[in-house]
Amino acid sequence: MTQTSEQAWRGYAEENGDDLPQAASLVLKEQSRKLLGELLRPHKKLIWLLVVIVVVENAARLAVPYLVHLGIDHGIPPILAGEGATTLVTVVSFVLASAIIQAFARQMFLMRSGKLGQTILLGLRRRVFDHFQRLSPSFHDKYTSGRVISRLTSDVDVIDEMLETGFDGLVTAVLTLFGTAILLLTLDLKLGLAALLSFPVLFAITAWFRRRSAQVYRRTRETVALVIVHFVESMTGIRAVQAFRREPRNEEIFHGVNDKYRAANLESFRINAIFMPSVKGVGNITIVAILVYGAWEAYHGRVTVGVLTAFTLYLRQFFEPLQEISQFYNTFQSASAALEKLSTVLAEEPDVPEPAEPAKPADARGQVEMRDVRFSYVDGVEVLPGLDLEIPAGQTLALVGTTGAGKTTIAKLVARFYDPTGGDVLLDGIDLRQFTEDDLRERVVMVTQENFLFTGTVADNIRFGKPDATMAEVVDAAKAIGAHDFISALPDGYDTSVEKRGSRLSAGQRQLVAFARAFLADPAVLILDEATSSLDIPSERLVQRALRTILTDRTAIVIAHRLSTVETADRVVVLEHGRILEDGSPADLIGSGGQYAGLHQAWADSLA
The missing domain is CATH 1.20.1560.10 (ABC transporter type 1, transmembrane domain)
Structure with a gap:
């Protein structure tokens, strides 16, 4: 304790x-x-x-x-x-x-x-x-x-x-x-x-x-x-x-x-x-x-x-x-x-209540916008002092920065686990506070480093984001992510029990199951919060291949300390104390000699 x-x-x-x-x-x-x-x-x-x-x-x-x-x-x-x-x-x-x-x-x-x-x-x-x-x-x-x-x-x-x-x-x-x-x-x-x-x-x-x-x-x-x-x-x-x-x-x-x-x-x-x-x-x-x-x-x-x-x-x-x-x-x-x-x-009321008059959103495109967003976990201590950020539909954005820079806070606000204390977060031009819970969860999915698996079978856990999915859809999602081979090798295949918190699977396997779950849910916006931080190098390479599949044709926000994950992004934003220091493609930021270039060089030296 x-x-x-x-x-x-x-x-x-x-x-x-x-x-x-x-x-x-x-x-x-x-x-x-x-x-x-x-x-x-x-x-x-x-x-x-x-x-x-x-x-x-x-x-x-x-x-x-x-x-x-x-x-x-x-x-x-x-x-x-x-x-x-x-x-x-x-x-x-x-x-x-x-x-x-x-x-x-x-x-x-x-x-x-x-x-x-x-x-x-x-x-x-x-x-x-x-x-x-x-x-x-x-x-x-x-x-x-x-x-x-x-x-x-x-x-x-x-x-x-x-x-x-x-x-x-x-x-x-x-x-x-x-x-x-x-x-x-x-x-x-x-x-x-x-x-x-x-x-x-x-x-x-x-x-x-x-x-x-x-x-x-x-x-x-x-x-x-x-x-x-x-x-x-x-x-x-x-x-x-x-x-x-x-x-x-x-x-x-x-x-x-x-x-x-x-x-x-x-x-x-x-x-x-x-x-x-x-x-x-x-x-x-x-x-x-x-x-x-x-x-x-x-x-x-x-x-x-x-x-x-x-x-x-x-x-x-x-x-x-x-x-x-x-x-x-x-x-x-x-x-x-x-x-x-x-x-x-x-008597407790949710901090993110359902809207009194919910919006009727059209088909999701995945454009995310943050307008002058401020947020505090504790009164008087702002994590985000007034952030402006726009993510076009279909773009993969990587958030980089030191601990406490505000990366995970941005992810939680986009997923609407919290509401901003000031400003607005919009999806396809609509304030997230105007979405019903069901409409928002259909459009935005967050995968964390915890990779939480529930007691049940592998198929049950993949189907978690889409309970009515057929077995064929479950298998197709696992194949697309690259998890089908290891699942088939399990004693009962897709019907194998994962045990408590997925303890029967390795960290990499749990992550692939979590990715298959997200792939099957097919959200317009996918948030990956330190999704590879707990993996060893072989497992990370396996997951990297799955990442390329899951990030295709959707808006993605990727938070990672390992820059191997960041390299798959279209755009990188470097944060410090809730403010944007650098913003550009990975190649442009490496060539600029700024903070991201230093982080990238340190990562390359660690691999050597």
């Missing part, structure tokens, strides 16, 4: 700390409520149906103690008097019917709530994934891959848990609390009032738990994200970690974030250990007090045995959901924290 990534996770920890300003916290809560509403709104009818099912289920459950009271007080006396068991049989029948209704309603709820939860999560995952893909490279430059994974996995999983158990638990708890309170007062006012004396204590305990759990479970979500961030960063850069003996420092950092995660979980266990026994204790004391007081009332004939029995059953039902609220709050607070994280990401 590099120093930069260490700073990143530390910054992330600070960003999500408890010192979040009140105004920012309110904004987060509003965003999360809005997101939850957007997720639930399309399913309003099903949600109301689930509410009705839960109400029916709980009504059937709450009816049982009252039926027991009726059975004892009105069903047993006729039997003792020899008048028959009709009343008791009727009551027992209603108890049985209540049990059947409760079981059936429960089954219906589980089936429909499970389907609802998975439908919502399917949509949420798609939404988050699609949004991450639409966000600009500038966002992904600062938002680590570990945080991306945390949003799409652990945060979505905890929302899944809330949808599975939280809704049912909340509605059941509310119905049980209010329904039981009403029934207790209905059965016997004095006993009911005595039982309700415990309510203020219970509400005080619950309010304390709600406040503490809100803090604790937010910290739990934040610390588990830090664990994921550090793990992903370390494993992604494992070669650098091992090469520079970074393992001890990475272990130290991981132990630190892991210990914070452990401490956050221990704190959640501690507040549960206080809350649950407290509720249970208050409940048991209340039941004992009601039994004593009720027995005294029954002894004096002011309360029947049936009423006292129903009271005891209702009190047990009343305190059970209060204990379950603990688990509900666990889930709810974790889900709230997760919703805040997801809503924050989904």
Whole structure:
């Protein structure tokens, strides 16, 4: 893990700390409520149906103690008097019917709530994934891959848990609390009032738990994200970690974030250990007090045995959901924290938004123009202070200069990975900001030195820029680039898996596959950013032949330190601090004795 990534996770920890300003916290809560509403709104009818099912289920459950009271007080006396068991049989029948209704309603709820939860999560995952893909490279430059994974996995999983158990638990708890309170007062006012004396204590305990759990479970979500961030960063850069003996420092950092995660979980266990026994204790004391007081009332004939029995059953039902609220709050607070994280990401706007009124471009020619273009990665530090550059259609332009001269920045602006902070970038006379994403990507393709290959076959990776391409088109593209022979020699030819990041292929082979991908996409403008920088001499010669093919009949911007690549260009522009120092054909610039001539001589001497 590099120093930069260490700073990143530390910054992330600070960003999500408890010192979040009140105004920012309110904004987060509003965003999360809005997101939850957007997720639930399309399913309003099903949600109301689930509410009705839960109400029916709980009504059937709450009816049982009252039926027991009726059975004892009105069903047993006729039997003792020899008048028959009709009343008791009727009551027992209603108890049985209540049990059947409760079981059936429960089954219906589980089936429909499970389907609802998975439908919502399917949509949420798609939404988050699609949004991450639409966000600009500038966002992904600062938002680590570990945080991306945390949003799409652990945060979505905890929302899944809330949808599975939280809704049912909340509605059941509310119905049980209010329904039981009403029934207790209905059965016997004095006993009911005595039982309700415990309510203020219970509400005080619950309010304390709600406040503490809100803090604790937010910290739990934040610390588990830090664990994921550090793990992903370390494993992604494992070669650098091992090469520079970074393992001890990475272990130290991981132990630190892991210990914070452990401490956050221990704190959640501690507040549960206080809350649950407290509720249970208050409940048991209340039941004992009601039994004593009720027995005294029954002894004096002011309360029947049936009423006292129903009271005891209702009190047990009343305190059970209060204990379950603990688990509900666990889930709810974790889900709230997760919703805040997801809503924050989904509120991010792309730095290169789609146009409100897109242009309708004609067939692409490939003319590129930059008019007084200014650009800054950091406020106050301009990489391009006002660049004017025109590239005619079909011309191959090479950009040369020292590190930081602005070469890659020009490439990213032409590819519209970024928008200029000033000036305009045009393609065929149309500002790039007026192109839709699809129209622009059909016309401009960028190939970098990374040569990123995705898990799948060689054919899949060549077809990446044109998913509907036939196998014949894939083979023709590989032949044109000069990759067909080595692909055919692979164990399964074009169906050979490239493994993770193309590790089954050499650097030169990966580059040829990337070129075949670009050739098949057939853009009007092709940008090659250090496309041969990581190749050895034999591989570079192989790629050079492919370059001549891929650059034919299209506009190209070539960035390279190796001047062997530059020699294929029609025109060379030498840059320094975002300004053009020299501009001309390679032969003219060599003969001029300027900066490019010096670079060319140094390159020739290195070959000798």
